[in-house]
Amino acid sequence: MxxxxxxxxxxxxxxxxxxxxxxxxxxxxxxxxxxxxxxxxxxxxxxxxxxxxxxxxxxxxxxxxxxxxxxxWIGRSTFHFGDEVIPVDLRPMNGVPGxxxxxxxxxxxxxxxxxxxxxxxxxxxxxxxxxxxxxxxxxxxxxxxxxxxxxxxxxxxxxxxxxxxxxxxxxxxxxxxxxxxINALTHIYAYVRGMPLADNHAFFAKGLSVGVLPTNGGQSCVIASVRPESFRGLRATMTETEALRHLASETNAELGVMMNDAEIVGVPKVFGGHxxxxxxxxxxxxxxxxxxxxxxxxxxxxxxxxxxxxxxxxxxxxxxxxxxxxxxxxxxxxxxxxxxxxxxxxxxxxxxxxxxxxxxxxxxxxxxxxxxxxxxxxxxxxxxxx
Ligand SMILES: Cc1cc2nc3c(=O)[nH]c(=O)nc-3n(C[C@H](O)[C@H](O)[C@H](O)COP(=O)(O)OP(=O)(O)OC[C@H]3O[C@@H](n4cnc5c(N)ncnc54)[C@H](O)[C@@H]3O)c2cc1C
CATH class of the missing domain: 3.50.50.60 (FAD/NAD(P)-binding domain)
Structure with missing residues (x-):
C-alpha cells in the first residue's frame, strides 16, 4: 500500500x-x-x-x-434598524481601508x-x-x-x-x-444585478434581516435571515425567488421595491440552519x-x-x-x-x-x-x- x-x-x-x-x-x-x-x-x-x-x-x-x-473595497456599512439608520464609515485602520x-x-x-x-x-x-x-x-x-x-x-x-x-x-x-x-436561523441568498445600493447595507425588522453586499462583477449578494418555521411557511406557497423578494419587502418597503426592479441571477441558495x-x-x-x-x-x-x-x-x-x-x-x-x-x-x-x-x-x-x-x-x- x-x-x-x-x-x-x-x-x-x-x-x-x-x-x-x-x-x-x-x-x-x-x-x-x-x-x-x-x-x-x-x-x-x-x-x-x-x-x-x-x-x-x-x-x-x-x-x-x-x-x-x-x-x-467597501468603505461604509449602513445599518437600518427599523426607521433608525446608522451609517458607519470604515476609516482605514490597522492598514486596512475597509x-x-x-x-x-x-x-x-x-x-x-x-x-x-x-x-x-x-x-x-x-x-x-x-x-x-x-x-x-x-x-x-x-x-x-x-x-x-x-x-x-x-x-x-x-x-x-x-x-x-x-x-x-x-x-x-x-x-x-x-x-x-440553542438558536439557528434559515438563510437564503442570491446574486442580484441592478441593485442601486452602494456599500454594505443591513436591514432589520422583528424576526427578519436582509444584507446587501457589493461583490465581484458589479453584482450584489442579497441574503435574508429568518426563523426556520417562518421560512417553511413561506416555502409552502412561494418559490425561493419569490420568498427572497417577499422577505426583502417585509424587512424594508424601499428595499422591496429595489429588489422587485433588480434581476436575481439564478436560483437563490438556502441554508436551513444549524x-x-x-x-x-x-x-x-x-x-x-x-x-x-x-x-x-x-x-x-x-x-x-x-x-x-x-x-x-x-x-x-x-x-x-x-x-x-x-x-x-x-x-x-x-x-x-x-x-x-x-x-x-x-x-x-x-x-x-x-x-x-x-x-x-x-x-x-x-x-x-x-x-x-x-x-x-x-x-x-x-x-x-x-
Ligand atoms: C448561508 C451562510 C452564509 C455565510 N455568510 C458568511 C459571511 O458573510 N461572512 C463570513 O465570514 N462567513 C459566512 N459564513 C460562514 C462561512 O461560510 C464559514 O465560516 C467558512 O466557510 C468556514 O470555512 P472552513 O474552511 O472552515 O470550511 P468550509 O468552507 O466548509 O470548507 C471545508 C472544506 O472541507 C472539505 N471536506 C469536507 N469533508 C472532507 C473530507 N472527508 N475529505 C476531504 N475534504 C473534505 C469540503 O469539500 C470543503 O471544501 C456563512 C455561512 C453560511 C452557511
Missing part, C-alpha cells in the same frame, strides 16, 4: 485549511492539504469579510490578489494558490477516511482515498481538521463538544480550525474571520511543535471567541425587538474591535513574511 510522510496534513482546502497550510508551509513545514471537492468551486456561503479578516489577508499578501478580481465581499470560489482558490506557492502540496478530489493512532491514542496520520476510492496512509506529526461544519475529522477523532448553542457548536480545538497530534472546530449561526457573518485568525494562531503553535503550544491555541480560541459566540446565539433567536437587535450589533462591533486589537498585538511582532 502507498504511504507518505509530512509534518502536517490538513483536511479541507478552503478559507481555514488553505490558510493554515500556507502559514505552516511558510514556516518551513512539509504540508499536505487535501479536499474532496474540485479546485476553485463555490460553496454554500455569503462572504462579507470583516476588517479583521481583511487585515489577515493584507498581512499575508492575499488581499491585493483578490482586488485583481474586480473586488470592490471590508471586502469577494466571492468564495475566488477567495478559496487564491488562498489555495498562495498555499501551493508557499510549498504546501494541494490534492483535490481526495477524501479523508479516518485517523491513524499509535498505542497511546496519539494521532499519527490519516487514511485518505483517491478519486477511484483507493485508500492509502499518510503519516503526519499533526493532523488538522479544516473540513467544515459537518467535520468527519472531528467525528473520527471523537473531539469533545465543549459548547452547544445551532452553534464548539469542539475542543486540539489534542495530542491533532487540531481543528474553521467551522470544523467552531461554528455559530452565520447571522454575524464572522466565520471567515474566525478561520483566518485561528489559522495563524494554529500555524504558529504547529511550528513550535509541542503539545503545550496546541493546548495554548485551543485556549486562545476559546477566550477570543467568547463574546461573539454569546451574542450570536442570542441574536439567532430573532425573537427580540429591533432595539435589542441594535444593541446586540453594537456589542458585536465592540467585540470585533477587541478582536482586531488582540490580533494586532499577537501577530504584529512576529509577522510571517508574505
Amino acid at each position: 502507498r504511504s507518505e510522510t509530512f509534518d502536517a496534513v490538513v483536511i479541507g482546502a478552503r478559507c481555514a485549511g488553505a490558510s493554515v497550510a500556507m502559514l505552516m508551509a511558510k514556516q518551513g513545514m512539509s504540508v499536505l492539504c487535501v479536499d474532496r471537492d474540485e479546485a476553485g468551486t463555490d460553496t454554500l456561503s455569503s462572504h462579507a469579510m470583516t476588517r479583521g479578516a481583511v487585515m489577515q489577508l493584507e498581512r499575508w499578501g492575499v488581499a491585493q490578489r483578490l482586488m485583481a478580481h474586480d473586488t470592490p 471590508m471586502m465581499g469577494t466571492r468564495r470560489h475566488i477567495t478559496d482558490r487564491v488562498l489555495a494558490e498562495a498555499a501551493a506557492e508557499a510549498g504546501a502540496e494541494l490534492r483535490y478530489r481526495c477524501a479523508f477516511r479516518d485517523v491513524l493512532r499509535e498505542g497511546s491514542g496519539r494521532v499519527t496520520g490519516v487514511i485518505l482515498s483517491d478519486p477511484l476510492g483507493r485508500t492509502y496512509d499518510v503519516s503526519a506529526g499533526l493532523v488538522v481538521g479544516a473540513d467544515g461544519l459537518r467535520s468527519t475529522v472531528a467525528r473520527r477523532l471523537g473531539a469533545p463538544v465543549t459548547r452547544q448553542g 445551532v452553534g457548536r464548539m469542539h475542543q480545538a486540539a489534542g495530542p497530534g491533532w487540531a481543528l480550525v474553521g467551522d470544523a472546530g467552531y461554528f455559530r449561526d452565520p447571522v454575524t457573518a464572522h466565520g471567515m474571520t474566525d478561520a483566518f485568525r485561528d489559522a495563524e494562531v494554529l500555524a504558529r503553535a504547529a511550528a513550535s511543535g509541542t503539545d503545550q503550544a496546541l493546548s495554548d491555541f485551543a485556549a486562545a480560541r476559546d477566550a477570543v471567541t467568547k463574546d461573539i459566540w454569546t451574542l450570536t446565539d442570542r441574536l439567532a433567536a430573532f425573537d427580540m425587538p429591533v432595539t435589542e437587535v441594535r444593541d446586540l450589533f453594537l456589542w458585536l462591533s465592540a467585540a470585533m474591535r477587541d478582536e482586531q486589537a488582540w490580533m494586532q498585538d499577537r501577530f504584529s511582532l512576529k509577522a510571517i513574511a508574505a
Whole structure:
C-alpha cells in the first residue's frame, strides 16, 4: 500500500485549511492539504469579510490578489434598524481601508494558490477516511482515498481538521463538544444585478434581516435571515425567488421595491440552519480550525474571520511543535471567541425587538474591535513574511 510522510496534513482546502497550510508551509513545514471537492468551486456561503479578516489577508499578501478580481473595497456599512439608520464609515485602520465581499470560489482558490506557492502540496478530489493512532491514542496520520476510492496512509506529526461544519475529522477523532448553542436561523441568498445600493447595507425588522453586499462583477449578494418555521411557511406557497423578494419587502418597503426592479441571477441558495457548536480545538497530534472546530449561526457573518485568525494562531503553535503550544491555541480560541459566540446565539433567536437587535450589533462591533486589537498585538511582532 502507498504511504507518505509530512509534518502536517490538513483536511479541507478552503478559507481555514488553505490558510493554515500556507502559514505552516511558510514556516518551513512539509504540508499536505487535501479536499474532496474540485479546485476553485463555490460553496454554500455569503462572504462579507470583516476588517479583521481583511487585515489577515493584507498581512499575508492575499488581499491585493483578490482586488485583481474586480473586488470592490467597501468603505461604509449602513445599518437600518427599523426607521433608525446608522451609517458607519470604515476609516482605514490597522492598514486596512475597509471590508471586502469577494466571492468564495475566488477567495478559496487564491488562498489555495498562495498555499501551493508557499510549498504546501494541494490534492483535490481526495477524501479523508479516518485517523491513524499509535498505542497511546496519539494521532499519527490519516487514511485518505483517491478519486477511484483507493485508500492509502499518510503519516503526519499533526493532523488538522479544516473540513467544515459537518467535520468527519472531528467525528473520527471523537473531539469533545465543549459548547452547544440553542438558536439557528434559515438563510437564503442570491446574486442580484441592478441593485442601486452602494456599500454594505443591513436591514432589520422583528424576526427578519436582509444584507446587501457589493461583490465581484458589479453584482450584489442579497441574503435574508429568518426563523426556520417562518421560512417553511413561506416555502409552502412561494418559490425561493419569490420568498427572497417577499422577505426583502417585509424587512424594508424601499428595499422591496429595489429588489422587485433588480434581476436575481439564478436560483437563490438556502441554508436551513444549524445551532452553534464548539469542539475542543486540539489534542495530542491533532487540531481543528474553521467551522470544523467552531461554528455559530452565520447571522454575524464572522466565520471567515474566525478561520483566518485561528489559522495563524494554529500555524504558529504547529511550528513550535509541542503539545503545550496546541493546548495554548485551543485556549486562545476559546477566550477570543467568547463574546461573539454569546451574542450570536442570542441574536439567532430573532425573537427580540429591533432595539435589542441594535444593541446586540453594537456589542458585536465592540467585540470585533477587541478582536482586531488582540490580533494586532499577537501577530504584529512576529509577522510571517508574505
Ligand atoms: C448561508 C451562510 C452564509 C455565510 N455568510 C458568511 C459571511 O458573510 N461572512 C463570513 O465570514 N462567513 C459566512 N459564513 C460562514 C462561512 O461560510 C464559514 O465560516 C467558512 O466557510 C468556514 O470555512 P472552513 O474552511 O472552515 O470550511 P468550509 O468552507 O466548509 O470548507 C471545508 C472544506 O472541507 C472539505 N471536506 C469536507 N469533508 C472532507 C473530507 N472527508 N475529505 C476531504 N475534504 C473534505 C469540503 O469539500 C470543503 O471544501 C456563512 C455561512 C453560511 C452557511
